[in-house]
Amino acid sequence: MTKITYDERYEAHPEDVKTYGTQKLRDHFLIDKVFVENKITLTYTHYDRYVAGGAVPVNGVLNLEAIEPLKAEHFCNRREVGVINIGGEGTVTVDGTAYVLNKKEAIYIGMGAITVTFESSDVSNPALFYINSAPAHHSFPTKKIGREDANVLQLGSKEDANERELFQYIVSATVETCQLQMGITELKPGSVWNTMPAHTHNRRMEVYMYTDVAEGQAVCHFMGPGHETRHIWMSNNQAVISPPWSIHSGAGTSNYSFLWGMAGENLDFTDMDGIPKNELR
Ligand SMILES: O=C(O)C(=O)C[C@H](O)C(=O)CO
Numbered sequence: 001m002t003k004i005t006y007d008e009r010y011e012a013h014p015e016d017v018k019t020y021g022t023q024k025l026r027d028h029f030l031i032d033k034v035f036v037e038n039k040i041t042l043t044y045t046h047y048d049r050y051v052a053g054g055a056v057p058v059n060g061v062l063n064l065e066a067i068e069p070l071k072a073e074h075f076c077n078r079r080e081v082g083v084i085n086i087g088g089e090g091t092v093t094v095d096g097t098a099y100v101l102n103k104k105e106a107i108y109i110g111m112g113a114i115t116v117t118f119e120s121s122d123v124s125n126p127a128l129f130y131i132n133s134a135p136a137h138h139s140f141p142t143k144k145i146g147r148e149d150a151n152v153l154q155l156g157s158k159e160d161a162n163e164r165e166l167f168q169y170i171v172s173a174t175v176e177t178c179q180l181q182m183g184i185t186e187l188k189p190g191s192v193w194n195t196m197p198a199h200t201h202n203r204r205m206e207v208y209m210y211t212d213v214a215e216g217q218a219v220c221h222f223m224g225p226g227h228e229t230r231h232i233w234m235s236n237n238q239a240v241i242s243p244p245w246s247i248h249s250g251a252g253t254s255n256y257s258f259l260w261g262m263a264g265e266n267l268d269f270t271d272m273d274g275i276p277k278n279e280l281r
Pocket residue numbers: 155164166184185194195196201206248260262269272
């Protein structure tokens with residue numbers, strides 16, 4: 001039985017997306033099941049050919065094999081990969097070298113790796129490996145990025161209900177990559193808004209994966225051009241694709257965290273076109 005499954009998402013024109021109802025928006029942009037026990041589950045998007053998904057090894061090792069859309073022998077033949085573990089301790093082994101990742105630790109895997117495997121240390125508390133990948137043109141060294149290695153930004157304020165800590169794990173300051181950037185943003189108790197003021201970056205697509213959403217709570221994710229927004233209600237450990245023309249912002253019914261990952265024209269994290277709050281429609 002194959003342990004790796006994938007689905008594919010095609011690009012959508014913003015004028016078309018205006019006409020989408022709830023279910024169509026969810027079908028095209030929501031990744032509702034990121035983590036499935038004993039499986040690697042991937043979504044291949046045609047936005048910058050970005051791949052997002054998860055690996056949950058419980059009974060044994062999972063192998064990151066090439067999926068059919070890559071038309072490659074190995075997953076990393078022409079790709080770089082970022083992985084952040086949000087579960088129990090686990091090991092990512094890249095061409096025979098084992099990297100132990102605790103909760104909220106990351107690894108960057110450079111183009112050219114032949115075998116990439118995932119394993120949990122404790123069956124009763126499996127690792128949840130969140131995987132993002134983008135096409136690559138150069139092989140940069142594989143590198144683990146621990147919590148203490150991340151570049152940390154303090155953003156927002158209590159008064160604006162958007163006080164949050166942003167951990168940049170895979171950015172140009174911590175590791176060399178071709179186009180991949182990844183990190184985690186954690187909202188403080190009492191704060192609910194992420195990425196407000198909202199922004200777009202027509203140069204890059206982005207994927208958000210909401211986590212630490214408490215039982216019974218939810219996050220309302222906003223997308224679309226700033227003048228024509230739509231929303232998608234999100235549950236814990238669900239991801240959402242943000243096209244380059246779309247804002248990506250959310251308000252939770254409580255605080256939460258989210259993993260962000262992006263790729264495209266540049267590696268400049270600050271390259272964002274901000275939209276004043278009172279201009280959103
Ligand atoms: O809380 C935030 O603001 C973010 O985390 C923003 C994302 O990192 C992002 O959208 C980067 O382009």
